[in-house]
């Protein structure tokens with residue numbers, strides 16, 4: 001990856017403690033005596049989220065890299081939010097393409113191992129990170145375009161739904177949708193709200209109850225994605241779309257985006273703690289744990 005951009009990072013001594021954790025997560029190293037440090041964008045490539053900035057174009061490509069299936073582990077979610085925050089604060093970047101570095105998979109959704117056999121404190125921490133990811137993406141001031149280059153179930157679909165535009169590869173094996181009911185679980189209300197805002201109420205009702213996973217052409221028909229192109233054109237198409245959206249003055253576009261999305265985000269913001277409590281008590285139920293265990297087993301047996 002050839003990256004040349006230079007980013008100025010203040011001395012760690014001046015940062016709050018969480019920022020030190022962030023630096024560690026991103027692998028930034030401050031030289032001894034440090035009074036601020038210049039880091040190359042290559043350092044910006046953390047372990048599970050790769051960010052490739054193109055300052056001349058004012059865009060960046062963010063790639064999820066959590067093999068084999070880009071499941072949304074706590075670590076990946078944390079890195080995603082940190083990377084996004086960094087891009088939001090970078091005046092040279094106005095738009096981002098979200099895509100995957102794992103062949104054939106955009107994201108397998110929430111990491112089932114984070115929701116199985118753990119304790120309530122872990123579930124609460126995990127759910128807070130999922131909420132944070134959604135809120136940051138959904139309310140981002142940047143233009144976000146999803147380049148869906150593989151399967152995109154559940155939480156993977158949610159990430160795509162937060163974007164302003166979705167381009168999907170035309171491989172019929174790649175499916176996208178909120179399939180939670182197939183796992184014996186329920187899509188949270190804010191997943192549902194995001195879907196309804198994208199494809200409408202009736203289509204969402206059907207898709208959510210049946211846990212539908214749509215192949216690309218059907219996803220296009222129902223409005224879950226905006227464009228289907230051959231796999232090798234997904235990223236270039238996403239970048240072209242980004243350029244079109246970036247032709248609109250930022251302030252007007254951002255205010256409009258906020259006007260459209262804020263009421264939906266506010267529904268969660270007003271009850272974040274209650275939503276965490278609901279999740280913890282729901283996921284801790286024996287019956288739900290059994291369903292998730294069985295689903296994981298089925299995924300593993302599929303291979304053998």
Ligand SMILES: CCCCCCCC/C=C\C=C\CC(=O)SCCNC(=O)CCNC(=O)[C@H](O)C(C)(C)COP(=O)(O)OP(=O)(O)OC[C@H]1O[C@@H](n2cnc3c(N)ncnc32)[C@H](O)[C@@H]1OP(=O)(O)O
Nearest residue numbers: 071108109110111112113151153154155186279282299300
């Ligand atoms: C009363 C109201 C209360 C409301 C409370 C709200 C509660 C909501 C709770 C949760 C919401 C969850 C949303 C989610 O995102 S759940 C995750 C849903 N994801 C899926 O269903 C996708 C499952 N995976 C697949 O379908 C496939 O893996 C696929 C992505 C299509 C890739 O297929 P393939 O390439 O063939 O890879 P494998 O299936 O062989 O998988 C490789 C290994 O990866 C493991 N794996 C797969 N998915 C996950 C995952 N999501 N989390 C963790 N691990 C995953 C799989 O087991 C294989 O592991 P191993 O190599 O050890 O066998």
